[in-house]
Amino acid sequence: MIGAGIAKGMAVTLRNFVGSYLEEDRLTTVQYPEERNPLPENYRNFPILIFDGNDPHAGLRCVACKICEKECPPQCIYITKSEDKKPDYMGKPQFYPAVFDIDISVCMSCQICVEVCPFEAIKMDKEFELSKRERFNALLERKEQLAKSNEYYHHIHPVEAAQVDKNLAEAAAAAEAKKKAAAAATTAKASSVGDAVSVPGKPAASPTAQSLGSTSSPGVSPPAAN
Amino acid sequence: METLEQIKKRIEAAVPGAKIDIVNNGSPSAQHSLKIDNEHARDVARFLRDDPALRFDFCSNVTGVDWLDRVIKKTVKTKQVVDGVEKDVDLTSEEKIPGYLEAVYHLFSIAHKHGPVIIRMQTGRANAQLSSLTPIWRSAELQEREIFDLYGIKFEGHPDLRRILMWDEFEDFPMRKDYRPPDDFEWEPTPHDDVLERAKQHYPARPTETELKPS
Amino acid sequence: MSATSSQELEQAPPRMSSRLEGELMEVSLGPQHPSTHGVFRMNVALEGEIVRKLKPVFGYLHRNHEQIGESAGYLQAMPYTDRLDYFCSMTNNWAYALSVEKLAGIEVPERAEYLRIILAELTRLQNHTSLLGFLLSDMGAWGTPLMYAFREREKILDLFESLSGARMMCDYMRFGGCRVDANDDWIAGAKKIVDLFPKFLDEFEDLILQNEIVIARTQHVGKLSPELAISAGITGPMLRASGVNYDIRKIDKYGFYPRFKFRVPLGDHGDTYDRLMMRALEMRESLSILQQAFAQIQPGPVMNPKVKIRAFKPPVGEAYGRIEAPKGELGFYLISDGSANPYRYRVRPPSFINLTILEDMCLGHTVADVMVILGSIDIVMGEVDR
Numbered sequence: 001m002i003g004a005g006i007a008k009g010m011a012v013t014l015r016n017f018v019g020s021y022l023e024e025d026r027l028t029t030v031q032y033p034e035e036r037n038p039l040p041e042n043y044r045n046f047p048i049l050i051f052d053g054n055d056p057h058a059g060l061r062c063v064a065c066k067i068c069e070k071e072c073p074p075q076c077i078y079i080t081k082s083e084d085k086k087p088d089y090m091g092k093p094q095f096y097p098a099v100f101d102i103d104i105s106v107c108m109s110c111q112i113c114v115e116v117c118p119f120e121a122i123k124m125d126k127e128f129e130l131s132k133r134e135r136f137n138a139l140l141e142r143k144e145q146l147a148k149s150n151e152y153y154h155h156i157h158p159v160e161a162a163q164v165d166k167n168l169a170e171a172a173a174a175a176e177a178k179k180k181a182a183a184a185a186t187t188a189k190a191s192s193v194g195d196a197v198s199v200p201g202k203p204a205a206s207p208t209a210q211s212l213g214s215t216s217s218p219g220v221s222p223p224a225a226n
Numbered sequence: 227m228e229t230l231e232q233i234k235k236r237i238e239a240a241v242p243g244a245k246i247d248i249v250n251n252g253s254p255s256a257q258h259s260l261k262i263d264n265e266h267a268r269d270v271a272r273f274l275r276d277d278p279a280l281r282f283d284f285c286s287n288v289t290g291v292d293w294l295d296r297v298i299k300k301t302v303k304t305k306q307v308v309d310g311v312e313k314d315v316d317l318t319s320e321e322k323i324p325g326y327l328e329a330v331y332h333l334f335s336i337a338h339k340h341g342p343v344i345i346r347m348q349t350g351r352a353n354a355q356l357s358s359l360t361p362i363w364r365s366a367e368l369q370e371r372e373i374f375d376l377y378g379i380k381f382e383g384h385p386d387l388r389r390i391l392m393w394d395e396f397e398d399f400p401m402r403k404d405y406r407p408p409d410d411f412e413w414e415p416t417p418h419d420d421v422l423e424r425a426k427q428h429y430p431a432r433p434t435e436t437e438l439k440p441s
Numbered sequence: 442m443s444a445t446s447s448q449e450l451e452q453a454p455p456r457m458s459s460r461l462e463g464e465l466m467e468v469s470l471g472p473q474h475p476s477t478h479g480v481f482r483m484n485v486a487l488e489g490e491i492v493r494k495l496k497p498v499f500g501y502l503h504r505n506h507e508q509i510g511e512s513a514g515y516l517q518a519m520p521y522t523d524r525l526d527y528f529c530s531m532t533n534n535w536a537y538a539l540s541v542e543k544l545a546g547i548e549v550p551e552r553a554e555y556l557r558i559i560l561a562e563l564t565r566l567q568n569h570t571s572l573l574g575f576l577l578s579d580m581g582a583w584g585t586p587l588m589y590a591f592r593e594r595e596k597i598l599d600l601f602e603s604l605s606g607a608r609m610m611c612d613y614m615r616f617g618g619c620r621v622d623a624n625d626d627w628i629a630g631a632k633k634i635v636d637l638f639p640k641f642l643d644e645f646e647d648l649i650l651q652n653e654i655v656i657a658r659t660q661h662v663g664k665l666s667p668e669l670a671i672s673a674g675i676t677g678p679m680l681r682a683s684g685v686n687y688d689i690r691k692i693d694k695y696g697f698y699p700r701f702k703f704r705v706p707l708g709d710h711g712d713t714y715d716r717l718m719m720r721a722l723e724m725r726e727s728l729s730i731l732q733q734a735f736a737q738i739q740p741g742p743v744m745n746p747k748v749k750i751r752a753f754k755p756p757v758g759e760a761y762g763r764i765e766a767p768k769g770e771l772g773f774y775l776i777s778d779g780s781a782n783p784y785r786y787r788v789r790p791p792s793f794i795n796l797t798i799l800e801d802m803c804l805g806h807t808v809a810d811v812m813v814i815l816g817s818i819d820i821v822m823g824e825v826d827r
Binding site for chain 2: 503544546671673674676687692755756760761763770772774785789794796797798827
């Protein structure tokens with residue numbers, strides 16, 4: 001009978017129309033600005049820089065090694081290395097980025113900078129509502145806008161951040177143990193301190209893990225609630 | 227499937243005068259290829275397609291490769307008598323290979339479900355010309371047009387050889403290794419880029435936010 | 442195709458003009474047209490409503506992807522492959538990773554292979570689903586089937602997002618494995634979606650397959666003979682709709698596909714209806730592969746620890762690796778000169794090569810059928826123009 005197929009299709013349409021009031025998996029939309037779907041843990045948008053403690057300048061993990069700048073596929077990262085050194089969160093004097101800019105009109109959120117960073121310093125943000133009134137200069141994110149606290153990182157990626165903190169703490173503990181062993185052996189030479197300590201799960205050694213100065217490590221302790 | 231040596235012998239028997247060389251591939255993929263000469267290319271291709279044992283009826287991938295002038299340094303260890311004492315001496319010989327353009331065809335057989343056999347043809351970089359294999363395999367039609375567009379190899383006997391991805395008025399060949407892009411880029415908001423320095427010569431300075439606001 | 446027809450069109454000035462030329466009227470379809478699936482343009486010469494000549498015009502989305510691949514390193518090219526066929530970034534990643542693994546002789550751990558198969562088949566599901574929606578949209582079933590298709594596609598994209606971090610630009614696979622492991626929750630969520638998918642497929646088939654309008658618009662439209670299809674290098678569901686049994690999953694036996702039992706659906710007529718049905722049948726087979734994969738997957742590492750992420754340099758040589766992407770044979774041809782950049786990086790784009798016979802299929806049909814035929818080829822301009 002001609003028209004039977006069309007009638008069958010209309011029955012499907014009717015079922016979906018009625019079903020959208022009754023069944024949850026037929027009505028999948030949400031009223032966006034008021035209602036929001038939760039973002040998954042792995043969601044990534046644009047890179048941010050992590051700092052420990054409260055001071056974005058003092059606690060910045062980045063040591064301006066320029067690996068991410070080199071590995072970035074669309075070349076959207078610009079780093080100028082500082083001339084002086086500042087103590088990192090463990091007290092070891094390190095270079096820091098005098099300029100760290102990311103051109104987010106060029107960035108394609110591929111996460112390669114995160115993968116290659118040996119210092120756990122650059123991570124992916126989850127903020128996606130980024131529209132601005134200004135057309136050009138707001139597309140260039142400066143170091144001040146990029147720096148985000150470790151608490152914020154824990155807030156957006158809880159599982160990943162806990163793992164990172166665990167890795168850093170283990171590396172710091174290993175460095176501490178090594179330092180004590182070196183101190184115990186009176187024949188300790190300065191060169192043994194400079195040996196790299198491998199961070200679990202990371203191919204490259206993390207110089208931040210080498211404990212030289214203070215024994216307290218505010219970055220690896222659980223963040224204080226704000 | 228027959229080995230490349232067997233295929234080479236069969237081609238040489240079937241197409242008199244054809245010059246076939248086996249190009250070795252050192253990578254773990256071990257996909258060696260056959261270099262065929264331009265004059266007999268279409269006969270060789272027709273043989274590969276129609277031979278009942280081979281039946282390479284499916285030409286999957288056609289692409290160009292640009293090789294610039296290269297110098298290959300070879301080091302050979304020889305024994306020489308220097309001042310009456312036999313010594314191991316490294317003799318380095320330099321071989322200069324002039325640049326050439328290459329068209330590479332990846333052939334598979336749907337009838338016998340084997341492959342790939344890779345054939346390649348070479349031509350000089352100036353006035354590059356090869357015979358088109360589109361009459362043998364239709365799938366080369368758009369891909370040879372693309373090679374013509376991006377590498378500048380003219381395919382003799384191609385039914386419709388025009389630029390395909392670049393616009394018709396474009397003059398250079400952008401996939402050649404010595405291609406330099408023009409510097410009239412659009413303004414990027416990155417003040418660090420040396421590209422921008424060159425672009426500034428093409429574009430006037432952009433008004434700042436305060437200048438744009440009506441007073 | 443006849444050589445004369447192309448030459449005649451070639452003599453026409455390449456500007457957007459519709460003018461009378463004898464009895465033929467030249468119409469420029471696209472590039473901004475909702476049914477051309479992107480910025481694709483066809484110069485069509487019409488006699489009344491019948492297509493007498495058709496010339497596709499490419500390049501509106503050309504960005505010289507291959508040169509970007511050659512100037513970037515091996516790893517850096519991976520996120521760019523997402524942008525080729527932006528519907529199927531997972532299969533693009535896999536094809537590129539497979540070629541580099543062939544080039545450098547890298548082993549892939551077992552769990553990573555299973556994850557790749559799961560993701561590739563999920564990609565096939567969402568690609569074919571959205572294709573059916575788009576195709577009906579082209580035929581005038583405006584919106585409704587497309588929305589149903591996108592509703593289901595979005596569930597699969599949510600899976601991709603929770604695994605890789607992005608819905609479409611996944612950038613998930615690496616040479617020698619996958620970037621992150623899927624946890625048990627993810628596998629359970631994927632299994633739930635796969636379990637519910639046949640219900641949607643049944644409903645979708647009810648909606649379209651017996652519909653008299655769909656049948657009238659697609660049967661005997663855009664016929665493609667198997668001989669021409671093979672000669673023109675057509676691959677994927679289009680080739681199999683013409684009755685040629687050629688599925689790279691069966692031929693090349695890449696990944697762990699030999700461990701799976703699945704059938705390859707074949708068409709009889711090679712018309713648009715067969716191509717449409719082919720997608721529906723392939724989705725059923727994909728669901729069967731997915732169920733087997735969920736049953737077989739075992740815990741283990743997902744990354745080969747020997748592979749360096751930074752400064753990856755494969756040995757000198759070349760390799761061509763190909764997979765059965767949802768649109769056809771997707772291949773990557775790489776030449777390495779031993780440095781950190783590929784010397785030659787070539788993409789064999791299935792939807793570009795499938796367009797070779799567009800004119801042959803459209804000649805003699807009305808201009809409205811051109812859209813249906815083009816839709817059944819399943820093109821994505823990011824891949825066609827590269």
